[in-house]
Amino acid sequence: MTVSRAVATETANMSLDLKSIRTAHERIRAHIHRTPVLTSSRLDAANGASLFFKCENFQKIGAFKARGATNAVFSLDDATARRGVATHSSGNHGAALARAVKLRGIPAHIVMPSNSAKVKVRVVESYGADIVFCEPTEVAREAACADVIAKTGATLIHSFENEDVMAGQGTAARELLEEISDLDLVMCPIGGGGLLCGTAVAAKSMRPNIKVIAVEPENADDAAQSFRAGRLIRTEKKFTIADGLRTNVGKPNFTIIQRYVDYIATVSEEAIISAMRTIWETMKIIIEPSAAVPYAAIMESKIDIRGKRVGIILTGGNVDLDALPWIERDRS
Numbered sequence: 425m426t427v428s429r430a431v432a433t434e435t436a437n438m439s440l441d442l443k444s445i446r447t448a449h450e451r452i453r454a455h456i457h458r459t460p461v462l463t464s465s466r467l468d469a470a471n472g473a474s475l476f477f478k479c480e481n482f483q484k485i486g487a488f489k490a491r492g493a494t495n496a497v498f499s500l501d502d503a504t505a506r507r508g509v510a511t512h513s514s515g516n517h518g519a520a521l522a523r524a525v526k527l528r529g530i531p532a533h534i535v536m537p538s539n540s541a542k543v544k545v546r547v548v549e550s551y552g553a554d555i556v557f558c559e560p561t562e563v564a565r566e567a568a569c570a571d572v573i574a575k576t577g578a579t580l581i582h583s584f585e586n587e588d589v590m591a592g593q594g595t596a597a598r599e600l601l602e603e604i605s606d607l608d609l610v611m612c613p614i615g616g617g618g619l620l621c622g623t624a625v626a627a628k629s630m631r632p633n634i635k636v637i638a639v640e641p642e643n644a645d646d647a648a649q650s651f652r653a654g655r656l657i658r659t660e661k662k663f664t665i666a667d668g669l670r671t672n673v674g675k676p677n678f679t680i681i682q683r684y685v686d687y688i689a690t691v692s693e694e695a696i697i698s699a700m701r702t703i704w705e706t707m708k709i710i711i712e713p714s715a716a717v718p719y720a721a722i723m724e725s726k727i728d729i730r731g732k733r734v735g736i737i738l739t740g741g742n743v744d745l746d747a748l749p750w751i752e753r754d755r756s
Contacts, residue, residue: 442629481741493520495592515544522551584618594622617677624684
């Protein structure tokens with residue numbers, strides 16, 4: 425089965441709900457961290473709101489992706505699992521999948537674009553997965569992954585167009601709302617939409633009146649364009665420092681987004697860098713550019729949060745410390 429046919433099959437059978445998220449949580453609980461929710465009085469004062477940061481930068485492999493990948497791998501029956509799994513990923517999903525299959529003791533084949541961050545390649549390698557490098561385009565990634573699946577019989581675990589992955593990602597929002605039950609809105613970044621789908625379903629199911637807001641870079645704004653148009657729009661991605669958000673939103677994901685998400689904002693590259701640095705300096709924690717995107721929307725006043733209680737999912741902390749975005753800017 426090709427990658428596109430596999431995804432089409434998953435789309436037809438999609439039934440993401442709070443029950444599947446709860447089941448995922450029970451399945452993966454022993455294999456993940458229950459990450460902390462941190463606050464900052466300085467950031468609250470600066471924004472006239474109460475902000476609650478769900479710190480998935482402290483998660484296994486340094487990102488929320490550990491949740492979805494682990495749920496997907498441990499959902500496989502034994503016969504299927506023995507044939508191994510495959511995916512294409514710029515880094516965090518690949519690392520999460522490599523870790524999950526090591527826990528289960530099965531093979532993993534990870535297709536990575538040649539321009540993947542070195543820190544993310546090293547993590548995938550550390551778990552013993554087979555890495556196949558390809559050109560940094562969506563077409564090349566899908567073709568290389570389909571070739572691997574044809575040769576190995578591995579099962580595709582797509583990074584976002586997979587219901588078990590979405591359910592696993594939704595466990596972060598479930599934990600957040602279990603700890604801070606009276607949020608007015610919850611925010612997360614959007615790339616392909618796996619985290620957003622899990623977050624939106626969990627949040628709206630647990631607190632029906634909550635607002636769910638996604639944020640993406642202006643240079644990768646297909647989700648915002650699609651949301652405004654009411655139909656899926658594919659775009660050619662420009663450069664964005666938020667490399668984890670370069671992917672076009674998935675078809676099954678967009679269907680869920682249309683039902684559960686209230687708004688999608690976009691932010692500039694400058695705001696992403698500024699938000700990332702602000703969180704580093706103020707909260708004393710390391711986050712990657714993609715994780716800074718929601719706070720960038722707050723800094724650019726893209727949404728009104730005054731007087732509100734806001735949950736923000738900080739998605740990861742895998743940063744190339746040899747290429748911090750503000751270093752060259754400070755030198756110029």
